Amino acid sequence: xxxxxxxxxxxxxxxxxxxxxxxxxxxxxxxxxxxxxxxxxxxxxxxxxxxxxxxxxxxxxxxxxxxxxxxxxxxxxxxxxxxxxxxxxxxxxxxxxxxxxxxxxxxxxxxxxxxxxxxxxxxxxxxxxxxxxxxxxxxxxxxxxxxxxxxxxxxxxxxxxxxxxxxxxxxxxxxxxxxxxxxxxxxxxxxxxxxxxxxxxxxxxxxxxxxxxxxxxxxxxxxxxxxxxxxxxxxxxxxxxxxxxxxxxxxxxxxxxxxxxxxxxxxxxxxxxxxxxxxxxxxxxxxxxxxxxxxxxxxxxxxxxxxxxxxxxxxxxxxxxxxxxxxxxxxxxxxxxxxxxxxxxxxxxxxxxxxxxxxxxxxxxxxxxxxxxxxxxxxxxxxxxxxxxxxxxx
Amino acid sequence: xxxxxxxxxxxxxxxxxxxxxxxxxxxxxxxxxxxxxxxxxxxxxxxxxxxxxxxxxxxxxxxxxxxxxxxxxxxxxxxxxxxxxxxxxxxxxxxxxxxxxxxxxxxxxxxxxxxxxxxxxxxxxxxxxxxxxxxxxxxxxxxxxxxxxxxxxxxxxxxxxxxxxxxxxxxxxxxxxxxxxxxxxxxxxxxxxxxxxxxxxxxxxxxxxxxxxxxxxxxxxxxxxxxxxxxxxxxxxxxxxxxxxxxxxxxxxxxxxxxxxxxxxxxxxxxxxxxxxxxxxxxxxxxxxxxxxxxxxxxxxxxxxxxxxxxxxxxxxxxxxxxxxxxxxxxxxxxxxx
Numbered sequence: 001x002x003x004x005x006x007x008x009x010x011x012x013x014x015x016x017x018x019x020x021x022x023x024x025x026x027x028x029x030x031x032x033x034x035x036x037x038x039x040x041x042x043x044x045x046x047x048x049x050x051x052x053x054x055x056x057x058x059x060x061x062x063x064x065x066x067x068x069x070x071x072x073x074x075x076x077x078x079x080x081x082x083x084x085x086x087x088x089x090x091x092x093x094x095x096x097x098x099x100x101x102x103x104x105x106x107x108x109x110x111x112x113x114x115x116x117x118x119x120x121x122x123x124x125x126x127x128x129x130x131x132x133x134x135x136x137x138x139x140x141x142x143x144x145x146x147x148x149x150x151x152x153x154x155x156x157x158x159x160x161x162x163x164x165x166x167x168x169x170x171x172x173x174x175x176x177x178x179x180x181x182x183x184x185x186x187x188x189x190x191x192x193x194x195x196x197x198x199x200x201x202x203x204x205x206x207x208x209x210x211x212x213x214x215x216x217x218x219x220x221x222x223x224x225x226x227x228x229x230x231x232x233x234x235x236x237x238x239x240x241x242x243x244x245x246x247x248x249x250x251x252x253x254x255x256x257x258x259x260x261x262x263x264x265x266x267x268x269x270x271x272x273x274x275x276x277x278x279x280x281x282x283x284x285x286x287x288x289x290x291x292x293x294x295x296x297x298x299x300x301x302x303x304x305x306x307x308x309x310x311x312x313x314x315x316x317x318x319x320x321x322x323x324x325x326x327x328x329x330x331x332x333x334x335x336x337x338x339x340x341x342x343x344x345x346x347x348x349x350x351x352x353x354x355x356x357x358x359x360x361x362x363x364x365x366x367x368x369x370x371x372x373x374x375x376x377x378x379x380x381x382x383x384x385x386x387x388x389x390x391x392x393x394x
Numbered sequence: 395x396x397x398x399x400x401x402x403x404x405x406x407x408x409x410x411x412x413x414x415x416x417x418x419x420x421x422x423x424x425x426x427x428x429x430x431x432x433x434x435x436x437x438x439x440x441x442x443x444x445x446x447x448x449x450x451x452x453x454x455x456x457x458x459x460x461x462x463x464x465x466x467x468x469x470x471x472x473x474x475x476x477x478x479x480x481x482x483x484x485x486x487x488x489x490x491x492x493x494x495x496x497x498x499x500x501x502x503x504x505x506x507x508x509x510x511x512x513x514x515x516x517x518x519x520x521x522x523x524x525x526x527x528x529x530x531x532x533x534x535x536x537x538x539x540x541x542x543x544x545x546x547x548x549x550x551x552x553x554x555x556x557x558x559x560x561x562x563x564x565x566x567x568x569x570x571x572x573x574x575x576x577x578x579x580x581x582x583x584x585x586x587x588x589x590x591x592x593x594x595x596x597x598x599x600x601x602x603x604x605x606x607x608x609x610x611x612x613x614x615x616x617x618x619x620x621x622x623x624x625x626x627x628x629x630x631x632x633x634x635x636x637x638x639x640x641x642x643x644x645x646x647x648x649x650x651x652x653x654x655x656x657x658x659x660x661x662x663x664x665x666x667x668x669x670x671x672x673x674x675x676x677x678x679x680x681x682x683x684x685x686x687x688x689x690x691x692x693x694x695x696x697x698x699x700x701x702x703x704x705x706x707x708x709x710x711x712x713x714x715x716x717x718x719x720x721x722x723x724x725x726x727x728x729x730x731x732x
Contacts, residue, residue: 005501012498016484016491023486023527228480232543235446236499237471393450 006245009238013246017220018253035208035258039265042204042327043197052141054086058096058108061089065116067125074153075109084145093130100132107131107142155179190273190358197270202281202353203326205262206288209255210346213289214317216251217296218309226306240389248293252286259285276360284356284366288349291373294380301384301391320346345376399424399551399582400445404454407440407606414440416606417454422584427577429597429614430586431696433704437606438586439479442553445584446476459550472500475544475552479559481536482543485529489520489539492528493546500547507546514542517575518568534565541572551582558589570596590697600696602703609703617699627671628664628698630656632686633678640683649673652701659686664698 021027059075061068079085088105090096096108110128118125129146133139162175190198221243224230233243259282266272296313303309323337324346330338341347352369355361363370400422407415415437422428432438443449445458447467456463459473476482483492490511497507515521518538528536537557544552554573558566573596577583587593593600594614601611610617633640636659644661645653652664665674678685 009499012495016487016495019491020484020486228478229482229484231443231446231448231476231478231480232482232496233499234448235471235474235476236496236547237468237501238499393448 006239006242009242010245010249013233013243014249014253017247017250021250021254031254031258032261035204035262036265038204038208039197039201039262039270043200043270052138053083055084055106055138055142055145056086056088056104057142058088058090058099058105060091060093060096060108060110062093062113063111063115064113065120067116067119068111071111071115071125071127071153074156075149078149078152084149096130100130105132106135106138107146109146190275195271197266197272198358199329199354200327201262201266201270201272202357203324203350205259205281206285206346206349206353207321207324207326208258208262209252209285209289210292210320210349211317212255212258213248213251213293214296214299214313215310216254217247217293218300218303218313219306220247220251221300222303222306222309234392240392241385244297244385244388248289252289255289256282256285274357276356276358277362278357280363281353281356284349284353284370287370287373287377288345288353290381291345291349291377292380294377294384297384297388298380301387320344323347324350326350345373348372397424398422398457399426400456400458400584402441402445402454402456405441405444405451405456406453407437407444407449408452413606415444415451418603418606418608419454420601420608420611422582423599424582425577425580426598427573427583427585427596429593429600430584430603431588431590431593431600431700432586432603432609436604436704438603439555441603442555442584442586446474446553447471472547473550475547475549477541477544477552477554477557479555481540483528483536483539486527488525488527489515489531490524492539493543496543497546502547510546510548514545517572518542534561537561537565537569541569545576549581551584552576553584555586556588557585558587558592566592590695590700594696602700604704610699614696618696620699626651626664626666628662628691629671630660630662630689630691631674631678632659632688633661634659634684634686635682636661640678640681643681644674644678647674647677652698654697654701662691664702 021031059072061072076087079087090099090108093108093110096105096110099105100108108130110130112126112128115125115127127150129143131139131142131146158179159175162173162178166173166175188194221230224233234240263274263278267274295316299312299316300309303312319340323333323341324344325333325341326346330341330347333341348369352361352366352373355366359365398421402418402420405415405418406413418437418441430438430441440449444451444463445456447463447470451463458470461469461473463470482496484495487495493511493514494507497511502510511524512521515524518541520535520538523531523535528539531539541554541557544554557573558569561569570592573583573585583596585593585596597614599612600614600617602609602617610620612620641653641655641661644650644663647665649665649667649670650663651666654662656662663674665671667673675685675688
């Protein structure tokens with residue numbers, strides 16, 4: 001068969017499909033709203049790992065010494081830097097507890113009597129933190145913030161003590177090195193703060209392309225079958241492969257348009273930094289399409305009409321969307337889910353996309369994923385194409 | 395020598411247990427208009443789909459323009475045009491864009507393609523609509539585009555599946571003119587239709603197909619003579635108080651071989667047997683029918699042949715002597731002829 005003719009016919013079919021799409025204002029609008037909705041929706045509803053700020057917390061001072069006053073002023077000074085807490089003073093434990101029960105406070109510090117006495121007599125002074133753990137997420141955040149704050153205050157106090165001791169004994173020391181012998185210096189592969197969108201954007205791009213192509217193939221082909229235009233193409237002297245190629249190409253153009261939109265939004269509004277080659281990323285997208293387009297073709301070959309074709313595809317697509325590690329890292333899933341994820345091509349495509357875009361990985365770094373995707377594509381296409389040919393002349 | 399445009403040998407198509415086309419054998423001569431008639435579900439469309447390589451035969455073989463359907467499917471496609479029952483065109487594209495798209499699939503060179511598009515649009519008087527989207531067209535306009543789309547690659551053989559179904563008389567007339575025109579230029583036309591007048595007026599030969607088999611194949615003239623034997627009487631009777639019960643009782647008479655309702659008062663009846671006319675008149679009067687006039691029309695039509703060969707019952711409920719309503723078979727076919 002004349003290869004040039006196949007490509008030319010595919011091109012004509014693609015151009016025809018895109019022209020039809022351009023005339024259809026509604027689907028054109030939906031095409032661009034979908035990626036925006038996905039990015040905003042998933043970007044904001046999933047836990048981002050950031051700690052809440054201005055959490056209302058009470059302070060009950062039952063001590064009458066100067067130690068507790070100093071403690072509270074240090075607490076206030078620290079908090080005014082990061083504003084995690086919104087501190088309010090209460091005169092009794094009961095008053096604070098009432099506020100907690102009414103949901104106005106997340107928890108309260110209680111400084112017990114004898115706090116100053118313990119401090120001035122060389123003992124550790126207890127501070128009670130009463131946490132409302134009826135909301136476990138907030139409780140763990142409060143616990144974290146409290147532990148952090150107290151650790152910092154301990155450090156400050158220790159530095160102050162060391163300075164006093166060295167002055168009284170006449171030794172010259174570096175109090176910072178005495179109290180904090182180890183200082184962590186955290187560096188990241190991606191500059192800037194941790195950002196969930198960095199994780200989300202590459203996966204979302206490949207997922208959008210998958211959705212567009214996989215739902216698009218059964219939709220486009222069944223629709224033409226139903227309105228009758230398919231007979232016009234099949235009775236023309238063209239290879240049936242041209243129809244698959246042309247339709248897929250048209251859907252790729254749509255999917256790439258959506259990807260570019262996601263990329264722009266992610267960079268401009270969600271602080272995503274792209275370090276890798278965009279070109280390689282799009283090559284990866286193409287490879288991803290090759291690996292799962294076969295599934296869409298099998299679906300359309302096995303179904304009689306548009307509704308059942310779309311249903312089969314949705315059935316396959318939804319688990320793929322959520323199990324492929326697009327929204328959560330795979331490592332957070334239970335082991336059996338991770339095993340399922342291993343047989344989904346989207347997993348490898350998303351993983352490779354992330355490495356390429358965020359870590360500037362080259363083709364050699366993601367060769368395993370590439371080979372798996374190629375193998376997946378070859379196998380599904382080997383099943384899909386004969387099935388499609390047979391279904392055409394049923 | 396390719397005397398025959400199409401040669402069909404024992405062609406069979408089964409869908410599960412159902413034989414849609416059953417050992418069909420026939421030849422279509424080059425340059426003729428070949429009418430393909432039969433009740434709904436008789437296997438006409440399935441046969442056409444197979445001949446256009448859109449369906450695989452279960453068994454048997456056929457050549458179209460000298461090429462085997464299965465082995466040389468690509469060659470077959472280069473030589474045929476298809477006007478299918480469902481119109482082959484994209485609503486969002488303009489007339490010219492539709493024609494251009496399909497023309498390109500046939501590898502028609504660009505200049506040549508533009509020339510043919512203009513020529514064909516002119517033929518159907520639609521030049522001014524060239525750049526208008528199809529979804530703004532009426533059914534008649536769409537069908538004219540649908541027909542010229544099939545003519546675009548200048549096929550040797552054109553298949554037309556009910557090309558005038560649901561069209562107004564003007565468009566119907568113009569489509570029939572086109573069919574005659576292209577046939578004069580040497581194109582073989584395979585036409586399926588329920589409009590008997592159309593088949594009779596256009597076809598050189600007609601095949602009546604039923605239950606996937608040929609019931610009759612001949613020129614319309616010979617087919618009509620076939621049933622106009624001395625024993626058959628065909629007449630119209632005008633009954634002023636015509637009711638559906640009365641039609642039923644006439645239909646069930648032994649002498650009546652075919653019956654169709656022409657309008658509110660007139661029935662057209664084919665009858666055989668001794669004293670057929672007298673018996674029928676007696677029965678009508680016995681049932682209280684008031685006969686206004688009787689017109690003898692011994693000139694039978696293709697519709698009479700069709701009904702005589704394929705029976706009186708409607709195909710949807712294939713039981714014996716199913717009771718068709720006055721709105722059944724006869725009237726619908728009649729309405730379409732007009």
